Amino acid sequence: MKILDENWGRYDHWKIAGKFSGDSRYATHYHPLAYHLLDVAAVVEILWQQILTPRVRSWLAESFQGDPDQAGKWVSFLAGLHDLGKASPIFQIKDSAAHNRLAGTALELVPRDLARKASTRHEVITAYHLQNFLPQFTGVDKGIARSFAIIAGGHHGIFPSIGQVRKARGFNIGEPDQSSGNNPWQEARNDLLQCLQNTLDVPCESDLLAIKTPKAMLLSGLISVCDWIGSNTDYFPFVKTEYEPTDYMERFSRPQAENALGNLGWLATPIAQKPRSFAGLFPGIEKPNHLQQLADELSDSLCGPTLIVIEAPTGEGKTEAALTLADRLISNGSTGLYIALPTQATSNQIYARLKDFLADRYSDSPIVNSILLHGHSSISGEMEILENMTPEEKPVDLNDSYNYEDLTSVGAAEWFTYRKRGLLAPFGAGTIDQILLGVLQVRHGFVRIFGLANKVVVIDEVHAYDTYMSELLQQLLRWLAAIDASVILLSATLPYQRRRSLMDAYGQGLNKSQVMSVDSEYPRISWIESTGSETKYHSKHVFTSSLNTRQIVLEKAPTDFSTIGDNLETALSAGGCAAVICNTVDRAQEMYKELRKRFTGKCSDGDPEIQLLHSRFLFKDRQRLEQRVLRRYGKPGDSSIRPDRSILVATQIIEQSLDLDFDLMVSDIAPIDCIIQRAGRLQRHQRDNRNPSFIGKPPHLWVMWPGEASSGIPTFDRGTTFVYAEHVLLRTWLELKGMTSISVPDQIDELINAVYHDHDEKYDQLSPALNDYWDDTAQDLDKRRASERAEAKDRWLKSPTQDIPLWKFYEQQLTEDDPDFHTKLQALTRLTGNQVSLVILYRIAGALHLSPDDPRIVPIVESHGKYWDRELLKNSVTLGSPAKLVNQLKSFNTEPLWSKSRYFRHHRLVIVDEHGSAECSALRIDPDLGIQEEKNGSLI
Secondary structure, eight states: OOOOOTTTTTTOGGGSEEEEOOOGGGTTOEEEHHHHHHHHHHHHHHIIIIISOHHHHHHHHTTTTTOHHHHHHHHHHHHHGGGGGGSSHHHHTTSTTHHHHHTTSTTOOOSHHHHHHOOOOHHHHHHHHHHHHHHHHHOOOHHHHHHHHHHHTTTTSSOOOHHHHHTOSGGGGTSOOGGGOOOHHHHHHHHHHHHHHHHTTOOSSOOOOOOOHHHHHHHHHHHHHHHHHHTOTTTSOOOOSOOOHHHHIIIIIHHHHHHHHHHTTOTTOOOOOOOOOHHHHOTTOSSOOHHHHHHHHHHTTOOSSOEEEEEOOTTSOHHHHHHHHHHHHHHTTOOOEEEEESSHHHHHHHHHHHHHHHHHHTTTOTTHHHHHHHHBOSHHHHHHHHTTOOTTOOOOOTTGGGTTSHHHHHHHHHTTSHHHHTTTSSEEEEETHHHHGGGBSBTTHHHHHHHHTTOEEEEOOGGGOOHHHHHHHHHHHHHHHHTTOEEEEEESSOOHHHHHHHHHHHHHHHTSEEEOOOOOOSSEEEEEEEETTEEEEEEEEOOOOGGGOEEEEEEEEOSOHHHHHHHHHHHTTTOEEEEEEOSSHHHHHHHHHHHTTTOOOBOTTSSBSEEEEOSOSOHHHHHHHHHHHHHHHSOSSTTOOOOSEEEEEEOGGGSSSOOOOBSEEEEEOOOHHHHHHHHTTBSOSOOTTSOGGGTTSOOEEEEEOOEEOTTSOEEOOHHHHHHSOHHHHHHHHHHHTTOSEEEETTTHHHHHHHHHSSOOGGGTTOOHHHHHHHHHHHHHHHHHHHHHHHHHHHHBOOOTTOOOOGGGGGSSOBBSSOTTSOGGGBOOSSOOOOOEEEEEEEEETTEEESSTTOOOOOOOOSOOOHHHHHHHHHTEEEEOOSHHHHHHHHTSOOOGGGTTOTTTTTEEEEEEOTTSBBSSSSEEEETTTEEEEEETTEEO
8 A cells, every 4th residue: 555645644634525515414424625536536547448449548648748548647637636726715614514623723714704705716726726736746847737727727617717826825715825934725735636646656757748729628528527427426425434545546436436437328338349331230221322332432441530521412311321431430449429410300310210220230238228318419318217217206416515506516417417418428419509519618618529529420401500500510610620520511402612611610620731622513422531731622423313313393382371271182182191391380380270170180090180390399299299290201111100191280390301201292482402401301212102193293392482572572471581581582582483393413503502602693684673672682691691600709619729728718608508698698509589498387276287187286396306307398398489478488587496406497487277378478388289479368
C-alpha cells in the first residue's frame, strides 16, 4: 500500500464534505471530499480503459505526450480534481452540520459570516488553485496549467472567466487574505491534490502539452459526465469510515464505478466487428440498386473523418446506403452512430429500423437493445423504460446529492433522461435538435460534443431546414470535423449552393486546404477525402432504379374543401388509399371535418376509413395514430393491413423520411422541394394488394392551386405564407404553372435549382405586376435570411479553429428547454416563435383523471414516481399554434409542485371538463381532431 505524505490527515481531511444531504433529517450525513474525488477519478479510469475507443484515446493522448496509458492517468487525475474548490469555507458553510463537524480543527469555520458573505463558486476556486499549484507539484508550464484548470473548473456547464478565477482567493472565498501567510484551507487543498496524485500514480514530471479547443471541449464533457455518475448515491453511497485513500479506491471507488457504468449499459458496448458487405448487412434485399452498390464500393476506401452526401429520389434506399457506410466507418474505429431527423415522427420510425439493424449486426451482444433504448431521443424512449412501472414505485434520481444547487441538479439529471442520453450511448436516433444544441452557447454544451466525438452522424432530409437551422448545421459540421466525427448527409432535393456550403463547412473544420472537383449529375454521391494537409472533393453519378424512374401526373385542383371531397369520392369510388396534405394544422382539421361527412365507413382494421394526423395531439393519441398510419400505409409486411379504401389527412409531418405509400395524393401548394418530397409517397412500394383502379397507371398528384388576382398575382393562403417564404412559393408557382407532369429523376435537379438559384434570366420578362411582386417578395426573403443568419451567429458556438479562451465560447450562457425565458436568451434550434408545453387532465366529479373514462385519480405532487411520470408524459403536448392560445397559456404559471421535476418543470397544467373544454383558457381537446382554439363558445 502506498504511504502518503506525512502531512496527510493533519487537517482532518475526512471532515471536509464533498457531498451532503439536503434533508434536515440527515443533517450529519455526508461523503468526504477525498472520497468523492477518488470516485470520479475511478469512473474516468474505467471509462478510459474499457469504453473509449483506441482512436479516441490516441487522439486525446496527443495533449499528453502521445502515450495513451499516461494520458489516462492524467485525465483521471484532472477529473478527480474537479471539486477541489469544495475544500473552502464558502462551500462547507452550505452544509448545516459543517460548523459543528469542523469545530476544534484548523479548518474551523470562523468567522461564519465571512463565508456567508463570499460569492465565489467552488468550481472557480478549483480553477484558481489548479492554475497555481499544478506547476508546483507537476512542473507543468503555467500557461498550459491555466488551460487545464479552466477545463476542470467548467464541470458545472460553463467555463469560468479569467477575471472570475483571478478573484477566487482570500476574502472572496471566505478565507484569510493571502498576506496573512497561514491559510490551512489552502494547505488542505494541496494535501488533497497530492493524495490524488499519489493514489493514481500520476508522474511528478509534466506530461501536459498545449491542448487545442476541440480536445478541451471533449475533455470537459468527459469530466462533467463522470462527475454526474460519481455523484449518484445509488452507486456511490456516502461513506463516513476513515480509510487510507488507496484502500478506499480499491474497496469502493473502482468496484462501484464499474458497477455504475455497467448499469448504464456502457461497459457492454459492442466492439468493432469485421466489415460486412451490403448483402451481409441486408440479406432481405435480393439485389441492391446502383446507389447501394456504389455505397458498398465506396465503403472499402473510407477512413474517417469524412463527409458523404447522398442525393437520390425518395424510395431509393438512402438509409440502407448510409448504414452500409456507417458500419464500415465503425469497423474502422468510429465510436458509434447517431441518426438525426427533422421531426419526432420520423425519428420514431427510424429508431425501429435501427434497432432491428443493430440487433442483427451485434447479435452476440445482448445489451444492444438497452443501449438503443437509452439512445432513443424522443419521448417514446422514456415510455419504453417506464412501461412496466407500478403506482407504488419510487423515483430514482441520478443527482440526489446535488440538492444544494437545485437548478444544477435538475438540469444535470435531465441528461440521464433518455431524450438526451442518446448522445452519450454508442447508438441513437432522434431529432436534429439534440445535436444542433451542441453548437449553441448552452450550459453543458460540451457534453454533447463529448457524446458526438469520433461518432458517425447521419443527418437525413438536410434540405428541410430554414436559413437559421442551415447556418447552425454548417457550424455543427465544422465542429464534427474538428472532433474526428464522420458525417453522412441524405436528401432527395438539395440545391447546389446548399450542398456546396455544407461540404465547405466540414472542410473548414478539418482545417486543411481544399481541392475542388466537378459535380456529377443528379442523383449522385459526393464525398470528402482527407489526406495529409489537404481535402479533396469527389462526386459520382448514380443510376435510378426502374421503380423510381417515372412520370408523376400533376393536376391543378381547386382549393375549396367541398369540391376536393366530391373529387375524392369519385376517384376512390372503387377503393384506394389517398393522402391529403395541408400546410397548417387548422386547415388539416377543417379538411378532415369536411371529408368525414362523406367517408363514414370502417376499414378492415375496425377503425374509421378517414384519419387525421398532425402535431397538436396528446402524445398518447399521436402515438396511437402514427402506429395506425404505419400499419395502413407502411411497407408490406406482417404488421401491414392495407385498407380497401381510406384517406389520411395530415400536415407536412408525413412528407419526410416516413416510408409511406399512397395511391393518390392531394396537396396544398408548397415549395418545390416539399412538393417533390410529398410526391415521393406516391406508389413507392411494390405491393400485390394495391387497388386495381391504380395498377398500371402513373401516380397522380393534385395540387390545390391558388387563385389569381386580376393583376395575375397568385393569392396564396395566409397560413401557407406564414409557414413558407412567399418568394419561394411564387417561384414554385411559376415553375409548375405550365407543367402537367414531373419526370423523376430527370427534372428534380432542374426544378430545385430553378426555384432556389439566386437568379434565373427566364423570369426577366414577367408582367409589371408580377415583376413588382417578385421584387417585393425577394427583398422580404433576403431580409428574413439575413436576420436568421444573424440570429444563428449570435447564438452559435464560435468555430473550433478560433484561438480564444474557453470561457469566451459560452459568453451568452443561453438557457436550454426553458420556454419562459426571452427568446434572445434561449438556445433555439428552430425559430418557431412561442411554444408552450402542457399536461392536460380531466376534472370528473372533483377529481383529476387522464381521460373521461379512466377511473384512476391522478395525484399532483412534487415527486410522482416513475409510474405516474409515464402516465403524465402520455398526456403531454407542446403547442406552437394557434398564437393567441399559446400566448394565453404561457401567461399561466407552471405547476409549483413540478419545479424540480426533470420531465415537467416547464409544463403548464391544463384542466378540462368531461367534454374537453379547458376551465381557464380557450383550449378544447378532441381525441379525433386534437387541440383546437375555442372562442365565444365556438371553435375557430
